[in-house]
Amino acid sequence: MNSVLRIILQRLALGLLTLFIVSIVIFTAVNLLPGDFAQAILGQGATPEAVAAIRTGLGLDQPPVVRYLAWLGGAIHGDLGTSFAQANFASFTGTTSGAKTVAEQIAPRFANTMFLAGVTAAIAVPISVTLGLLAALYRNSVFDRAANILTLTSISSPEFFLAYILILFLAVLNPILPSLSNIYDGMSFTDRLDKTLLPALTLTLVVTAHMMRMTRAAIINLLASPYIEMARLKGVSPLRVIVRHALPNALAPIINVIALNLAYLITGVVVVEVVFVYPGIGQLFVDSVKIRDIPVVQACCLIFAGAYILLNLLADILSILSNPRLRHPK
Amino acid sequence: MGERLLTIKDLYIEGRSDETWTPIIKGVDLTLDKGEVLGLIGESGAGKSTLGLAAMGFCRDGVRISGGSVDFDGIDLLNASAATKRGLLGKRIAYVAQSAAASFNPAHKIIEQHVEAPVQHHVMGRAESIQDGIELYRRLRLPNPEQIGFRYPHQVSGGQLQRAMTAMAMSCRPDLIIFDEPTTALDVTTQIEVLAAIRDIVAQFDTAAIYITHDLAVVAQMADRIKVLLKGDEVEEADTRTMLSSPQQDYTRSLWAVRSFERPMKPAVATGAQPVVSVRGVTASYGKVAVLHDVSFDIHAGRTVAVVGESGSGKSTTARCITGLLPPIEGEILFDGVPLPANYRKRSKDQLRQAQMIYQMADTALNPRVTIGQIIARPLQFYGGLSGSALRKRLDELLDQIELDPKIYRDRLPSELSGGQKQRIGIARALAAEPKFIICDEVTSALDQLVAEGILRLLARLQDDLGLSYMFITHDLATVKAIADEVVVMKDGRVVEQGEKNEMFAPPHHAYTDLLLSSVPQMDPDWLDQLLAQRGVDNIGDAAVDKM
Numbered sequence: 001m002n003s004v005l006r007i008i009l010q011r012l013a014l015g016l017l018t019l020f021i022v023s024i025v026i027f028t029a030v031n032l033l034p035g036d037f038a039q040a041i042l043g044q045g046a047t048p049e050a051v052a053a054i055r056t057g058l059g060l061d062q063p064p065v066v067r068y069l070a071w072l073g074g075a076i077h078g079d080l081g082t083s084f085a086q087a088n089f090a091s092f093t094g095t096t097s098g099a100k101t102v103a104e105q106i107a108p109r110f111a112n113t114m115f116l117a118g119v120t121a122a123i124a125v126p127i128s129v130t131l132g133l134l135a136a137l138y139r140n141s142v143f144d145r146a147a148n149i150l151t152l153t154s155i156s157s158p159e160f161f162l163a164y165i166l167i168l169f170l171a172v173l174n175p176i177l178p179s180l181s182n183i184y185d186g187m188s189f190t191d192r193l194d195k196t197l198l199p200a201l202t203l204t205l206v207v208t209a210h211m212m213r214m215t216r217a218a219i220i221n222l223l224a225s226p227y228i229e230m231a232r233l234k235g236v237s238p239l240r241v242i243v244r245h246a247l248p249n250a251l252a253p254i255i256n257v258i259a260l261n262l263a264y265l266i267t268g269v270v271v272v273e274v275v276f277v278y279p280g281i282g283q284l285f286v287d288s289v290k291i292r293d294i295p296v297v298q299a300c301c302l303i304f305a306g307a308y309i310l311l312n313l314l315a316d317i318l319s320i321l322s323n324p325r326l327r328h329p330k
Numbered sequence: 331m332g333e334r335l336l337t338i339k340d341l342y343i344e345g346r347s348d349e350t351w352t353p354i355i356k357g358v359d360l361t362l363d364k365g366e367v368l369g370l371i372g373e374s375g376a377g378k379s380t381l382g383l384a385a386m387g388f389c390r391d392g393v394r395i396s397g398g399s400v401d402f403d404g405i406d407l408l409n410a411s412a413a414t415k416r417g418l419l420g421k422r423i424a425y426v427a428q429s430a431a432a433s434f435n436p437a438h439k440i441i442e443q444h445v446e447a448p449v450q451h452h453v454m455g456r457a458e459s460i461q462d463g464i465e466l467y468r469r470l471r472l473p474n475p476e477q478i479g480f481r482y483p484h485q486v487s488g489g490q491l492q493r494a495m496t497a498m499a500m501s502c503r504p505d506l507i508i509f510d511e512p513t514t515a516l517d518v519t520t521q522i523e524v525l526a527a528i529r530d531i532v533a534q535f536d537t538a539a540i541y542i543t544h545d546l547a548v549v550a551q552m553a554d555r556i557k558v559l560l561k562g563d564e565v566e567e568a569d570t571r572t573m574l575s576s577p578q579q580d581y582t583r584s585l586w587a588v589r590s591f592e593r594p595m596k597p598a599v600a601t602g603a604q605p606v607v608s609v610r611g612v613t614a615s616y617g618k619v620a621v622l623h624d625v626s627f628d629i630h631a632g633r634t635v636a637v638v639g640e641s642g643s644g645k646s647t648t649a650r651c652i653t654g655l656l657p658p659i660e661g662e663i664l665f666d667g668v669p670l671p672a673n674y675r676k677r678s679k680d681q682l683r684q685a686q687m688i689y690q691m692a693d694t695a696l697n698p699r700v701t702i703g704q705i706i707a708r709p710l711q712f713y714g715g716l717s718g719s720a721l722r723k724r725l726d727e728l729l730d731q732i733e734l735d736p737k738i739y740r741d742r743l744p745s746e747l748s749g750g751q752k753q754r755i756g757i758a759r760a761l762a763a764e765p766k767f768i769i770c771d772e773v774t775s776a777l778d779q780l781v782a783e784g785i786l787r788l789l790a791r792l793q794d795d796l797g798l799s800y801m802f803i804t805h806d807l808a809t810v811k812a813i814a815d816e817v818v819v820m821k822d823g824r825v826v827e828q829g830e831k832n833e834m835f836a837p838p839h840h841a842y843t844d845l846l847l848s849s850v851p852q853m854d855p856d857w858l859d860q861l862l863a864q865r866g867v868d869n870i871g872d873a874a875v876d877k878m
Contacts, residue, residue, distance in 0.1 A: 224391070226432040233388060234420035234447045234498075248437035324437055324482045 004326050008317050015313045019306060023075070026301040027068045030294055036060060037084045037292040058084055071298065078103070080302075081295035083288075102299045106281065110303065112183055113280040117265035119193065119200040120207070125258055128208045132215025132254075137242050139220060151209035163202045163275040170198060181278040199276045203269060207261040214257040218250035225249075252319035259315030266311075267304040335505055335538050336362040336385060341398035343380055343389070343562075354380050354393065356562040364505065365536040369553030369570070371543060371585075373778035374749070376559040378542045382508045385540060386423050387415050403505065420447035424499035426528075428511040430491035434483035440491075441479030444498045453502045466497035469534070470527040488641075489520030493527050500531060507532070509541045513548060517640035517805060518849040525551055525851075526862055544778065546585060547851035550574055551858040558582050570855055584780065586853075591783050591812045593790050595832065599630045604667050606631050606767050606799045607685070612651050612661035621647050622823045624661070629767065632793060634800040636814035636831075638807065638846070644823040645803045649769045652801070653687060665767075683713045686760035690772035692752035696744040702729075702755055703740040709762040728758045732788060750781035757788065767799045774809055786813050807850050811835065819843050 038054040039046065055061050059070075074081055080102040131151070135144045154162060171179035181195045219242060222228060231245045270282030281300060288296035320326050343355035355377045362368050370378045380393060387400060387407030400407040402423065407415065419425075424447075427433035435443060445459040454462065460479070467475035470493040483491060492512055499507050512528065513521040529552055532539050541552045549556055549570075556573045558565040558581070566579050577583050605628035614622040622644045629635045637645045650656040652663050654674030663670045665684060671677050689695035696705055706725055710716045716724055726736040732754040744752055753773060760768050770789065774782035790813060792798060804810060810817055810831070817834040819827040819842065827840040839847065851857065 226427055226429060227435040229390070230425065230427060230433040231435070231446075232419070233386060233425040234450075235416040235418065236420070236446065236450060237416065240450070245435050245437075249435070325484050328482050328485060 003329055004320060007320055007326070011313055011316050015309045018309050019302075022305040022309075023072060023302060024068070026298055026305070027064075027071065030297050030301070031064055033289075033292060035292060037294065040290075040292045041085075058087060071295075075299075075302065080106070080299040083296050084293045085291060102295050105296065106284065106299055106303070108185065109279060109281040109284045112278065113266060113269070113282065115183075115192065116196055116199055116203070116269065116278065116280060117262065119196050120203040120265050121262055123200060124204040124207050124261070125211065127204070128211035129215050129254065131208070132212040133219065133242055133247065135212065135216040136219040136223075136246070137238060139216070144216075147212065151212050154205040155209035157205075159202065159206055159269075159271045160275050162205050163199070163272055166198055166202055166205075167275075170201075179276070181276040183279055196278075199269075199272050199278050202272050202275075203265060207264065210261055211254070211257055215250070215254050218253045219246045222246045222249055248322070251322040255318045255322070256312075256315045259311040263308045263311045266307040332364045332366075334361060335364045335366075335403055336360070337399075337401040338381075338385060339399045339401075341381070341384060341400065342396045343377070343384060344394055344396045345380075346392045346394075351394070351396070353396075354562050355384070357398070358559070358562070358564050360385070360557065362506070362538050362540065365538055366555065367532060367539045367541055367553045369541045369543065369549035369556040370559065371546060371549050371556060372559035372565075373544060373780065375561065377562040378544075378559055379510050381559070382510050382540055382542045383425075385506075385508060386419060386425060388419070417451070420504075421451040421453060421502045422504050423506045423508070424502070424504040426492075426495050426499045426507060426509045426512050429515050430495040430512075431483065431488055431515075433495065434491060436483055439480055439482055440486065440494050440498075444479060444494070444501055447498070448501050451502060459501065463497060463501065466500055466531075467494065469531060470494075470497055471523070472497075487520075489516050489524055492516065492524045496524075496528055496531065500535065500537070503535055504537065506538045506540070509539055509552075511543055514543065514545070518807070518851075519640065519845055521548075521851070522849050522858070522861065525858060528552070529858070545851065546574075547853050547857070550853055550855045551851065558585070574853055574855065591786060593813060596633060596815050598830070599633065603630060605629055605664075606666060607652065607801070608664040608667075609648065609652065610662050610664060612648070612658045612663070614647060614651050614656055614658040616647075616656075620823065622651065622658070625651075625820075625823070625825055626661075627818045627825060627828055629799050629801055631766075631799055632797045633815040634793065634802050634813055635816045635818060636802045636804060636810040637818045637820060638804060638810055639820035640805060640846075642822075643820040645805075645820055646771055647823070648820070649687070649771055649801065649803060652769065653685060679713065683763045684765050685767045685769070686763050686765040687769045687771065688753070688756045688760050688773050690776055692749065692756045692776070693744075695756055696752060698744050701741050701743055702747070705744075705755060706758050706762050709759060713763045724762075728762055731761065731792065732758045734758075748781075749777055750784060753777065753785055754788065757785075757792070761792070761796075765798070767801070769801045769803070771803045772805070773802075775804065775806060782809070783812075789813065807847060819846070 036055070037058065038051040038060065041054070042050055052061075059067065062070075071081065082101050083105055086100050086105070131147050135147050138144050167179045170177045177198045178195055179198065181199055183192060183195055187195075223246060228241060228245055231241045236245070268282075269280065270286055272278070273280045273282045281303070284296065285300040288300065338358065338360040340357050340359060341355055342353065342357055344351040345354045346352075358377075358381060360368070360381070370382065372378050380390075383389065384395060384400060385402075387402075387410065389395060395408055398408075402418065405414070405418065407418075410418075434440065441460055441463055444463040445456055448454045448459040448462075449456050453459075463479055464475050467478055472478050472490055472493050478486060478490065478494070486494065496507075496512070509528065513524050516524060525548065531537075541549060543549050543552075553570050555567065555569050557567040558573075558579070560581055565581050566573075566577070568578075573582070574586075577586060607629040609625055609627050612622055612625045613620065625644070625648055627635065637648060639645050647656065651658045654663075654670065654672065654677055657672035662672070665681065670681055674682065703725055706728055707716075707721055710721055710724055714724070725740065729736040729739060734751060734754060739747070739751075744755070747755065756773070773789075774785050777785065786809065789800065793800065800813075802809075802813060814831045817828065817831055818825055819834070819840065821842050827834065827843050834843065835847070837844075848861065854860075
């Protein structure tokens with residue numbers, strides 16, 4: 001097990017290094033955005049004095065390196081700073097206690113996003129893997145082709161289009177599910193699920209094709225292996241050949257593509273959020289970019305990057321664990 | 331003999347290449363009685379494996395049975411339903427594949443794979459089958475039979491896996507087992523162990539078997555009857571002793587005669603002569619694992635040094651050190667008395683040119699998308715700076731040297747050549763650099779015996795014409811006998827013995843050399859019995875190696 005532990009620790013260290021580099025990229029990129037918060041909030045007719053006052057108030061007059069280090073230092077301690085919008089509003093009213101921190105602002109939105117991603121994954125992953133297995137089992141049959149065409153069609157259509165189609169059929173023509181996903185605190189789990197189902201179904205249509213096709217390809221790739229032929233020559237049934245002999249050896253690529261799709265579900269679903277008015281982190285991110293609310297933008301980017309890195313790390317570790325050569329060294 | 335078990339009549343099998351179907355088996359008849367062992371022999375492409383699988387009613391993808399019948403104990407296998415066939419496979423007809431390492435599923439423990447057939451076919455329960463497996467491992471003389479099944483395939487050596495696979499084939503006590511080259515991938519010392527184990531267990535359970543191999547000496551030990559195949563046709567069939575003593579057909583006789591090639595001995599090297607290549611005290615490792623320990627030997631001008639040993643003995647690693655691909659930790663490589671930089675990146679173009687290499691798998695060593703002419707022209711341009719008509723002339727000379735007609739082969743792709751022809755291209759590419767020294771890494775082991783002999787003769791002629799020195803890496807002692815002037819025997823990364831070929835093949839040997847030499851199968855059908863009697867049952871193959 002020692003070698004596995006060492007590989008995992010190596011990956012973990014590498015993940016942290018990546019996150020650090022990404023933080024620099026985020027900070028640089030965000031600072032390259034044209035205009036800043038003071039200009040955005042005060043509009044075209046702002047006097048230079050007013051702009052300078054807000055800048056000084058928010059620390060925007062400091063050199064970039066100082067601001068980066070301050071931000072990084074805070075982020076390491078879990079303090080992502082205070083939203084410019086909140087801080088500015090608070091300074092006008094003369095209190096600082098009313099200002100929400102970025103963490104407080106993001107937390108509920110992030111929880112909502114995770115909930116949507118979780119529901120989608122719970123539907124999409126089992127469906128894709130099962131479809132992939134069946135497509136491999138009945139490869140080149142009518143079923144295989146139909147599954148391929150359907151999933152490819154759904155991945156090729158724009159998300160908002162899929163969303164409106166689903167709204168048309170499941171909310172307007174047959175009012176089974178609500179078309180608006182206005183989630184708020186204190187909702188019961190079933191209500192929340194009910195409201196989340198339509199966006200989750202839309203996202204399922206978006207991510208299924210990838211995972212299904214990778215499952216199918218990874219398994220078919222193995223079917224020419226001598227050990228698969230051996231299993232057939234032992235009189236093992238075709239389904240058992242696929243599930244017991246091919247699938248365990250095809251796990252690594254499947255896990256990786258699942259992780260990529262889960263990361264997408266956390267970071268890339270802003271269009272679907274907008275269509276269903278779902279209060280997720282994607283909307284907050286876009287709104288903050290509009291008003292150059294840099295602390296929020298940076299925090300969102302950092303969370304997105306962290307999600308990608310963490311999920312890929314998890315996929316790496318699971319792939320390693322799925323390899324008996326590494327689990328059971330000689 | 332006894333009751334008829336398997337009858338194959340007038341069987342035709344075709345394989346698809348591109349869009350057309352070409353015949354692989356052309357009307358072969360085959361019969362097998364209960365408890366009988368039939369040896370199926372022929373070169374690659376003869377259709378042995380295809381025929382063996384067809385005896386199970388099985389075709390690989392892209393292969394179809396186009397005529398004839400296969401009758402197994404009254405069941406018409408070619409017209410039986412898939413479910414009926416599944417009911418027979420593993421239960422009454424079992425298969426032992428060439429590479430056990432590739433044919434065991436890496437994701438499951440050996441015993442899990444062993445019990446699958448008995449449990450799925452409802453022959454016995456899981457617990458009972460595990461106990462039976464352990465008993466079979468014991469009978470096959472696997473070390474530690476109680477525990478070995480509970481390991482994963484990659485944790486067990488090749489020879490042991492091959493026996494575990496034989497045990498797996500036996501798990502339902504089938505009436506028939508197809509052995510498809512079960513010892514081809516093994517070292518000679520391990521091969522004996524597996525041969526003895528297979529022969530005993532087949533006899534104990536009175537199982538009928540079809541034993542497929544290209545090695546005559548092996549089949550002579552195993553089979554009651556031998557059938558010779560050539561390009562999908564039967565050449566002849568007779569019981570083993572008759573076949574060995576008086577083969578009727580020319581083709582069979584030519585197979586028998588192959589092992590006769592042997593070059594005349596060269597005069598001994600003058601004392602004090604400068605060796606072309608001198609390996610001095612080389613120690614090397616992959617990461618922390620030391621693989622070579624203080625290896626030293628010389629290769630003189632115009633001579634062939636065969637480096638012999640089993641897989642893992644460090645033969646190819648030594649070649650990697652000489653070529654600079656793996657810089658040694660200690661020791662050095664001298665070329666014409668001058669030390670070479672350890673890393674190939676630091677060697678001059680001329681130093682690189684002087685030492686060339688020919689690989690085992692000509693298939694993978696040639697770029698499949700480039701014509702033969704371009705493959706050979708590359709070193710001519712790179713080292714010789716040739717172009718235009720000079721390049722063309724030299725290219726044609728080289729193709730003439732390797733006995734391929736330039737007009738026909740210059741513009742072909744590697745895929746349009748046979749295995750032996752591809753290996754000749756590998757030789758021409760090495761010659762194009764005009765080297766003094768060539769490393770031949772198992773260059774004949776992927777080839778049929780007749781083709782391999784042609785390659786050996788070519789290499790010998792080129793050496794005489796051009797004064798080349800060869801380092802010839804091989805595990806096959808027949809090849810050593812044919813081509814070597816000197817022999818270096820390696821084991822576990824050390825040189826255990828070295829000297830002139832005549833001295834090496836004459837006693838007294840180092841104990842390990844002796845083991846290697848005596849493990850090479852002989853044509854005599856009694857050879858295995860005599861050898862086992864000589865060594866004692868407990869002291870064959872693996873066990874003998876371990877004791878050293």
